Amino acid sequence: MLVGQNVKDNLKKHTLATGSDVLLETLAHQGVELIFGYPGGAVLPLYDAVYRQKFNNILVRHEQGAVHAAEGYAKSTGKTGVVFVTSGPGATNAVTGIADAMLDSIPLVVFTGQVGCASIGKDAFQEVDILSMTAPITKQNYQVHDVNSLSQVVIEAFAVAANGRPGPVVVDLPKNVAADLANAKDVKTNDSVVHSIQQKEEIDEGMMAKIRMALLKAKKPLLLAGGGVIAADAVPELRKFAHNFDLPVVSTLISLGAMPATDSLFLGMGGMHGSYQANMAFYECDFLLNIGSRFDDRLATNVSEFAPNAQIAHIDIDDSELGKVIATDFPVRADAKQALKWLNNMNLSKNKHEKWLQQLTTWKQQHPLRYDESKGKIKPQAVIEEVGSLTAGDATVVTDVGQHQMWAAQYYPFKRPRQIITSGGLGTMGFGLPAAIGAKLAEPKREVVLFVGDGGIQMTVEELDVIRAYNLDIKIIILNNKTLGMVRQWQDLFYEKRRSQTVFNGQPDFIKLAHAYGIKSVKLSPKHWRETLADVFAKNESTLVEADIPALEQVYPMIAPGQPNQVMMGVD
Amino acid sequence: MHGIIVCKMKNRVGVLNRLTGLLTRRNINIESAVITSISNNQLAIAEFKLQVADPQEREHLKRVIAKQLDVLSVEWRAKHSDTKLVSDIEKD
Numbered sequence: 209m210l211v212g213q214n215v216k217d218n219l220k221k222h223t224l225a226t227g228s229d230v231l232l233e234t235l236a237h238q239g240v241e242l243i244f245g246y247p248g249g250a251v252l253p254l255y256d257a258v259y260r261q262k263f264n265n266i267l268v269r270h271e272q273g274a275v276h277a278a279e280g281y282a283k284s285t286g287k288t289g290v291v292f293v294t295s296g297p298g299a300t301n302a303v304t305g306i307a308d309a310m311l312d313s314i315p316l317v318v319f320t321g322q323v324g325c326a327s328i329g330k331d332a333f334q335e336v337d338i339l340s341m342t343a344p345i346t347k348q349n350y351q352v353h354d355v356n357s358l359s360q361v362v363i364e365a366f367a368v369a370a371n372g373r374p375g376p377v378v379v380d381l382p383k384n385v386a387a388d389l390a391n392a393k394d395v396k397t398n399d400s401v402v403h404s405i406q407q408k409e410e411i412d413e414g415m416m417a418k419i420r421m422a423l424l425k426a427k428k429p430l431l432l433a434g435g436g437v438i439a440a441d442a443v444p445e446l447r448k449f450a451h452n453f454d455l456p457v458v459s460t461l462i463s464l465g466a467m468p469a470t471d472s473l474f475l476g477m478g479g480m481h482g483s484y485q486a487n488m489a490f491y492e493c494d495f496l497l498n499i500g501s502r503f504d505d506r507l508a509t510n511v512s513e514f515a516p517n518a519q520i521a522h523i524d525i526d527d528s529e530l531g532k533v534i535a536t537d538f539p540v541r542a543d544a545k546q547a548l549k550w551l552n553n554m555n556l557s558k559n560k561h562e563k564w565l566q567q568l569t570t571w572k573q574q575h576p577l578r579y580d581e582s583k584g585k586i587k588p589q590a591v592i593e594e595v596g597s598l599t600a601g602d603a604t605v606v607t608d609v610g611q612h613q614m615w616a617a618q619y620y621p622f623k624r625p626r627q628i629i630t631s632g633g634l635g636t637m638g639f640g641l642p643a644a645i646g647a648k649l650a651e652p653k654r655e656v657v658l659f660v661g662d663g664g665i666q667m668t669v670e671e672l673d674v675i676r677a678y679n680l681d682i683k684i685i686i687l688n689n690k691t692l693g694m695v696r697q698w699q700d701l702f703y704e705k706r707r708s709q710t711v712f713n714g715q716p717d718f719i720k721l722a723h724a725y726g727i728k729s730v731k732l733s734p735k736h737w738r739e740t741l742a743d744v745f746a747k748n749e750s751t752l753v754e755a756d757i758p759a760l761e762q763v764y765p766m767i768a769p770g771q772p773n774q775v776m777m778g779v780d
Numbered sequence: 781m782h783g784i785i786v787c788k789m790k791n792r793v794g795v796l797n798r799l800t801g802l803l804t805r806r807n808i809n810i811e812s813a814v815i816t817s818i819s820n821n822q823l824a825i826a827e828f829k830l831q832v833a834d835p836q837e838r839e840h841l842k843r844v845i846a847k848q849l850d851v852l853s854v855e856w857r858a859k860h861s862d863t864k865l866v867s868d869i870e871k872d
Contacts, residue, residue, distance in 0.1 A: 344805060527843050530843075
């Protein structure tokens with residue numbers, strides 16, 4: 209699609225088009241349906257164009273919320289999320305979200321307002337050097353100094369954000385450029401740069417053939433599916449590959465849903481809080497094929513002892529991931545879909561590792577995820593299982609960060625890609641609530657459930673007002689242990705129970721807080737909590753549900769820091 | 781182990797900042813640097829003298845630099861280039 213030419217043609221319809229009009233026209237031609245933003249002095253011309261063009265701007269209550277909402281939108285749709293923030297504090301407030309998107313490879317284009325070109329570098333009001341600040345946490349960033357280049361830069365920014373390994377791009381827009389008048393005939397619209405960004409390299413067939421040979425020889429093969437499989441929309445190919453060749457599959461946190469939780473070949477999530485069989489499979493396998501995972505330290509908890517008996521193949525679209533953490537026998541730079549299609553076309557027999565599959569089944573049966581039912585108390589794992597049942601495992605599950613995040617990963621029966629929306633790499637508390645807003649706006653007909661802790665909700669709680677303002681139906685479930693549970697768990701296990709600053713000395717009344725924001729709320733009682741939850745999910749309205757859970761509940765299994773994957777705590 | 785990492789890149793605002801940021805993040809000191817513009821200032825060649833002992837880390841550094849959008853090629857060399865070397869790179 210020649211976006212640039214379309215923009216140019218459309219601009220001719222404007223009698224007086226400003227840089228901001230050029231920007232919005234370009235966004236419209238990129239297929240942008242909505243933006244998440246917050247106005248301010250440096251983006252006054254931009255928001256004037258938003259007003260005039262009636263562009264769909266979701267007005268958040270804090271810029272961090274705008275970026276997380278855009279992440280939620282992007283994660284649930286695969287489309288690029290768009291953010292408008294003002295200069296200075298608006299831009300710095302967006303930084304956490306941008307870093308989060310970088311770590312989890314989420315396509316975003318974030319427009320930051322900037323002081324006028326003549327004031328840049330002069331410590332003007334609300335001026336910061338956002339280009340330098342965001343250089344390490346973006347795929348690319350731009351500052352536009354010429355209104356006629358703006359459309360070209362935006363087109364390039366979208367191509368960069370979405371192609372290859374997705375990620376965030378920042379476009380810094382000085383106020384005068386946003387306000388300058390543009391003449392359609394002078395607007396630059398060369399699409400060739402986009403074509404060069406979109407070009408894919410040929411797969412290394414020689415290395416793929418070696419992978420095929422290794423798979424043929426393997427007695428205990430294992431497939432690790434990472435976020436790259438989701439990003440490449442390669443889930444059908446993954447499932448076909450796994451079943452064609454009876455390959456057991458471990459997922460990462462980010463790729464939950466790539467295989468249905470009920471699939472006999474699915475071993476669950478691997479890593480620090482992964483399932484017993486997934487972590488034992490890493491230890492025992494003799495061939496590990498990693499597609500689209502970056503061997504994150506929460507997955508490969510001890511690099512030198514990770515998959516010690518295996519030859520390792522790693523397929524990743526990002527060349528710099530190959531060999532970064534784990535020495536790889538067969539590195540292939542490729543898009544996951546491209547690689548899986550190649551693998552599905554190869555000639556390979558099936559059912560030659562029955563003993564291995566039997567071993568995995570035995571582990572699964574002998575050491576399932578488990579928790580102790582405790583009379584008179586609401587167990588967080590049970591709440592998540594109940595929500596899984598009430599939503600038939602089909603809701604979009606958004607989490608914040610901490611214990612509840614791991615319980616959700618363990619106990620919700622994920623069955624489709626883009627179903628879990630969570631902050632994996634950066635581990636950003638405060639991510640959940642705004643991300644849930646983005647996910648709901650992306651798919652209004654889909655049930656969206658947010659699991660959040662009492663710590664995380666307080667970091668971006670102001671976004672409750674957005675739920676009210678846009679009348680969104682999101683079920684917010686606070687699993688309240690009155691502590692920063694995951695940090696407290698580490699203190700209990702590794703710091704001799706010195707609970708330094710992790711136990712809250714009092715909390716807001718979350719029920720009243722929701723009420724203040726105009727959102728229905730309910731507290732679960734230990735006796736009738738299942739009935740109450742059923743009532744909540746029977747209605748199409750936002751409800752904040754508070755469940756008091758045992759303060760000292762632990763997330764198990766757990767691999768202690770530095771221990772190899774097969775050494776798990778909390779396993780019978 | 782000392783080495784020279786040679787980067788051919790587009791001559792754009794901020795590209796050097798991105799490269800030096802990648803080094804700073806890894807606590808790698810730039811012991812010397814030579815930056816030359818070529819191709820009528822459209823491109824530039826940056827050479828950084830660095831101490832990176834681990835071969836795996838050297839390879840990884842090369843790859844993270846190579847994936848920067850404005851970087852066209854990267855290679856490790858034993859010493860800073862002379863004029864002839866620059867002209868060779870320009871021909872690549």
